Amino acid sequence: MNSKLRQALASGEIENSPIIDEELDISALSSKDLTEQLTSMIRIRQAEVKIAEMRRDGHVGGPVHLGAGQEAIAVGISSHLRKSDRVFSAHRSHAHLLALGTDVRKLFAELLGKSTGLTHGMGGSMHLWDQPNGFYGSVPIVAGTVPLAVGAGLAAKMQQSGDVAVAYFGDGAAEEGVVQESLNLASQLGIPILFVCENNFFSSHMHISQRQPIHSVARFAEANNIDSEVVDGNNVVSVSEAAARLISQSRAKNVPGFLEVVTFRHYGHVDWREDIDVGVNRSASEVEKWKSRDPINRLKHAILEKKFLTDSEIESIYLNINSEIEVAWKQAASDPYPAESELLRTVYKEVRK
Amino acid sequence: MSTEKDMTDYGTAIRDAFAYLLTKHPEVFVIGQGLWSPWYVGNSMTKLDQEFGIARIIDTPVSESACTGAAVGAALAGMKPIVVHPRMDFMLYAMDSIVNEAAKWSSMMGGQANPGVTIRSIINRGGEQGAQHSQALHAWFAHVPGLRVVMPSTAADARDLLIASVLSGDPVIYIDDRWLYAEKEVLGPVKEIDLHSQGPKIVRTGTDVTLAGAGYSTKLCLDAAVELDKQGISAEVVDIRILNPFKPELIAESVTKTGRLFAIDGGWETSGFAGEIIASVVERIRPELFKISPQRITLPASPAPSSRALEDIYYPKVETLVQRVVTSFKP
Numbered sequence: 001m002n003s004k005l006r007q008a009l010a011s012g013e014i015e016n017s018p019i020i021d022e023e024l025d026i027s028a029l030s031s032k033d034l035t036e037q038l039t040s041m042i043r044i045r046q047a048e049v050k051i052a053e054m055r056r057d058g059h060v061g062g063p064v065h066l067g068a069g070q071e072a073i074a075v076g077i078s079s080h081l082r083k084s085d086r087v088f089s090a091h092r093s094h095a096h097l098l099a100l101g102t103d104v105r106k107l108f109a110e111l112l113g114k115s116t117g118l119t120h121g122m123g124g125s126m127h128l129w130d131q132p133n134g135f136y137g138s139v140p141i142v143a144g145t146v147p148l149a150v151g152a153g154l155a156a157k158m159q160q161s162g163d164v165a166v167a168y169f170g171d172g173a174a175e176e177g178v179v180q181e182s183l184n185l186a187s188q189l190g191i192p193i194l195f196v197c198e199n200n201f202f203s204s205h206m207h208i209s210q211r212q213p214i215h216s217v218a219r220f221a222e223a224n225n226i227d228s229e230v231v232d233g234n235n236v237v238s239v240s241e242a243a244a245r246l247i248s249q250s251r252a253k254n255v256p257g258f259l260e261v262v263t264f265r266h267y268g269h270v271d272w273r274e275d276i277d278v279g280v281n282r283s284a285s286e287v288e289k290w291k292s293r294d295p296i297n298r299l300k301h302a303i304l305e306k307k308f309l310t311d312s313e314i315e316s317i318y319l320n321i322n323s324e325i326e327v328a329w330k331q332a333a334s335d336p337y338p339a340e341s342e343l344l345r346t347v348y349k350e351v352r353k
Numbered sequence: 354m355s356t357e358k359d360m361t362d363y364g365t366a367i368r369d370a371f372a373y374l375l376t377k378h379p380e381v382f383v384i385g386q387g388l389w390s391p392w393y394v395g396n397s398m399t400k401l402d403q404e405f406g407i408a409r410i411i412d413t414p415v416s417e418s419a420c421t422g423a424a425v426g427a428a429l430a431g432m433k434p435i436v437v438h439p440r441m442d443f444m445l446y447a448m449d450s451i452v453n454e455a456a457k458w459s460s461m462m463g464g465q466a467n468p469g470v471t472i473r474s475i476i477n478r479g480g481e482q483g484a485q486h487s488q489a490l491h492a493w494f495a496h497v498p499g500l501r502v503v504m505p506s507t508a509a510d511a512r513d514l515l516i517a518s519v520l521s522g523d524p525v526i527y528i529d530d531r532w533l534y535a536e537k538e539v540l541g542p543v544k545e546i547d548l549h550s551q552g553p554k555i556v557r558t559g560t561d562v563t564l565a566g567a568g569y570s571t572k573l574c575l576d577a578a579v580e581l582d583k584q585g586i587s588a589e590v591v592d593i594r595i596l597n598p599f600k601p602e603l604i605a606e607s608v609t610k611t612g613r614l615f616a617i618d619g620g621w622e623t624s625g626f627a628g629e630i631i632a633s634v635v636e637r638i639r640p641e642l643f644k645i646s647p648q649r650i651t652l653p654a655s656p657a658p659s660s661r662a663l664e665d666i667y668y669p670k671v672e673t674l675v676q677r678v679v680t681s682f683k684p
Contacts, residue, residue, distance in 0.1 A: 120463030147422025181419030346464030
């Protein structure tokens with residue numbers, strides 16, 4: 001499966017291949033685990049739908065990069081992480097953060113520039129932080145945090161903590177030189193880190209066929225002697241299994257791993273629009289096709305088939321989460337903005353004494 | 354009277370700082386190119402790899418960007434890394450990690466996380482090395498809020514400011530200069546000083562003219578002051594030491610007394626540090642206190658040449674300073 005998928009991806013055939021339409025095999029999973037994963041994915045989705053609406057309606061002032069459609073990746077990986085692990089991400093990071101258990105209200109407050117936000121209103125959507133939950137930070141410089149994650153992994157090795165670093169990045173980031181340097185360094189120094197490439201085929205407006213001669217980013221892992229997996233990123237079970245193997249190997253042996261996940265974002269590059277036919281190679285039919293591979297629907301389908309949950313139980317998950325999100329938004333909206341003194345307070349460490 | 358053998362040279366003082374930090378602080382490690390080589394960084398890191406082990410003195414692939422970024426990430430994860438760039442020119446590959454990540458992390462993350470990483474970069478001019486092995490780009494980094502920029506001009510500062518940089522908890526660009534490695538003085542015991550409290554120092558008092566510089570330029574100023582004294586001109590020398598955050602008050606006080614300011618800098622003139630010195634002083638004192646317009650002495654507006662004939666005229670010398678200052682006293 002893995003090698004077939006890798007080949008199909010590399011050759012550019014994957015988007016029309018049945019290999020990414022296979023049913024989820026949940027036979028090895030408990031009802032409790034599946035319900036948790038489904039709930040987490042729904043929370044991320046509903047939060048992003050809310051963010052998209054609020055951005056569209058002008059309540060969120062800054063750009064938001066939404067990952068709706070990609071929830072299975074962060075959820076599948078995070079189930080194998082602990083609070084002391086070190087997760088870094090990039091501009092499309094809401095799912096990576098929320099899958100670690102971050103309070104939705106703090107994320108909303110951050111998007112609104114409020115002092116109760118994750119970075120006290122100093123970062124916005126593109127600079128997020130929740131280290132107590134293992135999220136060391138995200139920034140919108142493409143590949144900017146990849147070497148930082150390598151260093152956090154190096155620190156884990158030196159501290160003999162058994163923790164791993166995680167570097168989330170996209171297929172576009174693989175075109176940055178520092179990613180090549182980081183893979184080489186992690187391999188050469190023996191660093192416990194999981195590189196996660198979310199290959200959603202688009203870097204901003206450009207399809208991967210316009211940017212790379214081979215469409216599987218995992219080729220760079222092979223070139224650097226790093227163990228890799230290429231999986232269907234809309235299948236939370238596949239993601240979770242691959243992540244489990246690579247993460248446990250990193251923890252045990254101080255080696256890097258590379259997980260390439262094939263996926264697609266429902267929204268366009270930035271904000272609430274779908275970026276269909278606006279000069280980019282992204283058609284309505286393609287978006288529809290990928291929406292039929294929605295990772296949440298696929299998991300729901302498998303769960304219903306196995307009768308782990310009923311329709312009405314799933315419906316009540318949605319109701320609870322929607323109400324949680326409305327409450328969180330209202331709270332965040334009424335929270336205060338940062339004081340003027342915050343501008344200079346945080347530039348250096350000592351000013352805060 | 355102390356003798357030559359009681360003295361420590363600037364390069365050895367840097368090594369003393371590394372040894373002190375590595376001994377006393379287990380979170381300290383060093384990463385960069387050439388660290389297992391006997392010749393890359395002069396005598397400033399000799400055999401540290403043998404003394405402290407190659408797991409903590411990490412010689413690296415040729416990856417300035419990833420290595421600097423990794424140090425930033427390690428700092429966020431509780432370590433106190435020191436990155437070494439044997440030439441400042443080489444660290445330009447690492448600008449994203451320095452300027453976008455390290456400098457802004459504390460502010461972007463609401464002050465909840467500080468990358469306490471020291472990035473040691475060496476100015477290594479002359480020797481017909483030419484344009485890409487000789488740059489002094491301290492002014493670039495002094496422009497960026499969030500970075501601390503340290504340029505020691507003495508052996509004592511080379512040691513104690515390196516220690517202070519690593520313990521400061523902030524990202525620090527520590528810039529030493531190979532032309533200072535033979536400077537010697539008697540060092541007292543190591544002092545753990547608070548970098549945040551440090552700033553410019555008057556290293557020679559005088560009454561007629563203020564000379565201000567950092568790093569090797571401070572040495573030029575001190576040597577010029579000796580010559581000027583012979584010609585009856587009493588020069589006060591301010592060693593800037595910390596370029597960012599810049600504390601210009603002491604220089605302004607000195608110029609209030611002397612009425613003459615020369616800013617000497619080993620960088621270029623346009624948007625450079627000499628201009629910053631002058632602007633900061635001009636803003637702080639009344640115009641009538643100036644007996645002459647403030648002057649800059651910097652590099653010519655060209656990349657460093659390699660030919661010895663051109664290199665000889667490229668870098669300001671003691672005579673350059675003396676001549677410029679003496680001329681300014683002529684009616």
